[in-house]
Amino acid sequence: MIDLTGQLALVTGSSRGIGRACALRLAEAGADVVINYVTSLAAADELAREIQNLGRCVYVVKADVSERDDVESLMEFIDEQAGRLDILVSNAATGGFRPLLAASERNFATTMKTNVLALVHLVQAGVRLLERSAGRAKVVTISSHGSHMAIPMYGMVGSSKAALESMARHLALEVGERGINVNVVKAGLVATDSTSRIPYADELFASRRARSMTGDRLLTAEDVANAVLFLCSPLSDMIQGETLTIDGGAAVHA
Template sequence: MNIDLTDKIALVTGASRGIGRATAIRFADAGADVIVNYVTSRNAAEEVADEIVRLGRRAWIVKADVSEKEDVEMMFEFIRNEIGRLNILVSNAATGGFRPLLAATNKNFDAAFHTNVLALMYLVQSAMPLLENKPTRGKIITISSHGAIAGLPMYGLVGASKAALESLVRHFTLEIGDKGVNINVVRAGLVATDSSRRLPNAEKLFKDQIIFTQVGERILLPEDVANTILFLASPLSDMIQGETITIDGGAAIRGA
């Protein structure tokens, strides 16, 4: 069965770059119309929207800082008024802020947790009236990383925020699962994007990934992660609920 998202409307947060961009384009390729959210990169968001239109689908561009409740509410006001429905929400946007925990401030902590955790709460609360109790199940997907379960240098705040995110998803399941909505996490390995290139020691980390990956000498691409998100956005995954699926080419098995 091919994955066909024809007639579906998907919102992808942080769709201007990296994994969000690849997901928005993959969705359009599968037939969905896509709302491209961004916060600073207007030109990049426009390029993604152009690509979606080239694929024959509709695209809307919405600027909103997902860590701000008012911004999220305004984005959903736009969706309700201009589009009128939503089938898929991908809460992808996150912030890095790589630093030692011993030097972290309250402000650093708040930034990581507001963008990486609290945003999901705002987004799900706003999206539920549009997603719930429809003929096909609504789908919510968010993105975590190995830092949720491992200790990685300079990654304490982000890792802790991802652990909280995964827990939030499991607990949301209890409240939204019976309302016709699936919520799941994609836990991605290291992908070459703007944020991961800023990781301390990035070059070595990418080299190690090739060694640890158990699928031959192949790196993980944003498009690989997008394919897993696509599966979780489709009816093929209707019985996957509150789960965290790892996509890393088997790297975690080797402790990477």
């Protein structure tokens, strides 16, 4: 039984999709939650009400994680409210689906700033708060199959996820001695707003279903949140700098 009572968790990009499921799962396990969004205030507020109904403390903070100033303000807010942070789930990402041959420098900068640099900014701005956690503080970020597979129109996001996984390992090396674990959950395909925009989504979901080694059921945001919950709990204190894949076996299927 994982009990996170009294812990404070920040989940970036938690107004929708996988981030939302992570925030809810952490709250169900007892954590108070900082919900972060950038455009979807109504969805963030709805999640806040759901978490409040569980009896948890909840904060809703607008911040664009690709902007260093926003990240610093977010951490200042947490410092003022709680004075510490126990769990940081760096989930927010962007990218769009296009061939690398059609990608612009602007696409590259936006994707890398949101998907990779944000983790560095979050840990830089939050490290003093994370150090104040009573147990080992947990940082978890979300990667995807694109970090090691070639997926049509996913080159920009995929390569950002490869960089993210390396970044997490190097951050683990830098902050491990300071009482912080940094790990990655590499998720398979999940039906969310982002995957509904994939031009060949039906084909991709059918291929993941065919590759699954856990039966016919497709992966859900809640499945991913369960893996995140584990890596945010004391059960994973000795797991450091690792990438945990949750995809029903799709990535290892020949």
